[in-house]
Amino acid sequence: MMDLSTTYLGFRLPHPLVAGASPLSADFDMCRRLEDAGAAAIVLPSLFEEQITAEAAGTEHHMLAHEESHAEAMSYFPLADEYTMGPQRYLEHVRRVSDALTVPVIGSLNGTSPEGWLDYARLIQDAGADALELNFYHVATDPAESGADVELRLLDVVRAVEDQLTIPVAVKLSPFFSSFANLASQLDDAGAAGLVIFNRFYQPDIDPDALDAVPRLHLSDSSELLLRLRWLAILSGRVRASLAATGGVHTAVDAIKAVMSGAHAVQIVAALLTHGPMHLAKVRREMSHWLEEREYQSLEQAQGSMSLLRCPDPAAFERGNYMKILQTWKAR
Numbered sequence: 001m002m003d004l005s006t007t008y009l010g011f012r013l014p015h016p017l018v019a020g021a022s023p024l025s026a027d028f029d030m031c032r033r034l035e036d037a038g039a040a041a042i043v044l045p046s047l048f049e050e051q052i053t054a055e056a057a058g059t060e061h062h063m064l065a066h067e068e069s070h071a072e073a074m075s076y077f078p079l080a081d082e083y084t085m086g087p088q089r090y091l092e093h094v095r096r097v098s099d100a101l102t103v104p105v106i107g108s109l110n111g112t113s114p115e116g117w118l119d120y121a122r123l124i125q126d127a128g129a130d131a132l133e134l135n136f137y138h139v140a141t142d143p144a145e146s147g148a149d150v151e152l153r154l155l156d157v158v159r160a161v162e163d164q165l166t167i168p169v170a171v172k173l174s175p176f177f178s179s180f181a182n183l184a185s186q187l188d189d190a191g192a193a194g195l196v197i198f199n200r201f202y203q204p205d206i207d208p209d210a211l212d213a214v215p216r217l218h219l220s221d222s223s224e225l226l227l228r229l230r231w232l233a234i235l236s237g238r239v240r241a242s243l244a245a246t247g248g249v250h251t252a253v254d255a256i257k258a259v260m261s262g263a264h265a266v267q268i269v270a271a272l273l274t275h276g277p278m279h280l281a282k283v284r285r286e287m288s289h290w291l292e293e294r295e296y297q298s299l300e301q302a303q304g305s306m307s308l309l310r311c312p313d314p315a316a317f318e319r320g321n322y323m324k325i326l327q328t329w330k331a332r
């Protein structure tokens, strides 16, 4: 049996495959099925700043009805209603899942302002979560706010949460920062135990007849992994925080590439929504086979082997390759 073990956020895990935040983990029975399928850890969906402030203002509303969800994925979606639980139901869900499961349960908070909703970080910890993921999903639309201001706000949120908690705090980020490596290093200094890269940004389409913005949820495919591989490779060995990949991991080879680039954990969502929880077991099995066939002794032997620090062609991740890539195009 190939040794796939890894350490993520201080947890020793039998393998790196984690069920990422999604409607699947909003459902208690589905959390059990994910554990039975072998998930090394489970990230619960985010409790949103807006849900907390709406409840406080007595105007709770449903933030996230996924009417546009992929048809083939529908059978694995819990009811939209379960996915829009308010703060009290969320804490109850954390409690139930943490009590019932033996794998680490990671709560998730989404917000961007350093406000009162941060109290929920401690409440999620008190409800039994083993770690917390801060999902910083922010679109900087204010022309008066500089990039430095946005980063400062993020760092303030992370420090405020980190100060309150004893459990590890991971930060889930978008790639849209002007100097991502610098931000990662500042988050490292702020005490982030993990960096989860990258959040996907959902782009609203426009209906030109109705003159309306149309939210659309497209699930990822493996091509989205490439952006993650580059940044994992750049950060690997250069931050203390553990690294998790999220976005575009569908197959065993995807997961191995993420680990070789430097990921300690690999989160999967779209593939589980499409194929169901048992896909985790399949990916795990196929990772073992892949490594055995190539005579690896363990997954850790491969971990970070394609990082910028260790890769035989570091220029591939940097600017140097830009010119080469453009020159590879051939007219048909």
Ligand SMILES: Cc1cc2nc3c(=O)[nH]c(=O)nc-3n(C[C@H](O)[C@H](O)[C@H](O)COP(=O)(O)O)c2cc1C
Pocket (backbone or CB within 6 Å): 020, 021, 022, 023, 044, 045, 046, 047, 066, 108, 135, 172, 198, 199, 200, 217, 219, 220, 221, 246, 247, 248, 249, 267, 268, 269, 270, 271
């Ligand atoms: C329907 C759906 C709901 C999601 N909800 C959350 C969420 O509540 N919090 C969060 O941090 N990420 C959420 N995500 C993002 C996923 O955790 C993951 O980062 C993203 O889907 C990329 O991974 P994938 O390519 O494996 O799907 C959601 C994704 C989907 C498809």
